[in-house]
């Protein structure tokens with residue numbers, strides 16, 4: 001059964017939730033990890049989600065912001081050690097755009113010990129992907145998409161799931177007009193929502209190139225999206241976040257709305 005295992009749902013400066021990242025599990029129970037959160041906490045999130053890191057062979061990093069990127073070095077370090085112990089079968093493939101690839105390579109070269117760099121480009125690969133490039137990953141053909149970020153270069157992707165439905169992941173910025181044609185009529189749209197529209201004066205999402213629940217929902221409705229997943233949020237509402245976000249989304253979007261908590265699973 002294909003699903004999303006949610007490892008984190010928070011925006012950058014959260015303390016109660018983990019930064020937004022998730023695992024896409026295909027129909028053969030293989031994993032694609034999408035973003036890695038802001039640090040060592042990714043190892044705990046994977047452990048609590050019962051995901052063996054030795055079984056993760058594919059990772060996509062959307063952009064260079066540290067709430068998405070900094071977990072990767074910890075994963076790299078774990079996989080390197082596992083490879084040296086003979087516990088990791090196969091290769092690790094990291095997918096990202098050129099700027100992120102350079103940063104990852106520089107960090108490995110400057111921050112890790114020489115012996116921790118031996119598998120780089122031999123068993124651990126940093127694969128540069130381009131806008132609209134299609135790459136076979138797991139049972140999917142992923143089409144990477146430049147999301148036309150208003151700050152730093154950022155990629156998302158879309159794909160056809162094994163069950164025939166379509167899914168699009170747009171990183172942590174609003175859905176911009178350039179991508180409307182890519183996500184129109186899509187079955188699953190994974191979209192950020194920094195806060196409620198009623199909290200916009202307080203959290204100022206637009207100054208940070210983020211969206212509100214209302215604004216994301218209006219666009220999803222206009223583009224005939226079937227299922228809308230909202231995450232990368234504030235955590236001021238605590239346990240009420242799910243209910244309050246769904247309430248605001250419902251006023252503007254007629255499809256199904258998901259506001260997951262960390263460790264929720266979404267059956268696709």
Ligand SMILES: [Zn+2]
Nearest residue numbers: 012065067172
């Ligand atoms: Zn972010």
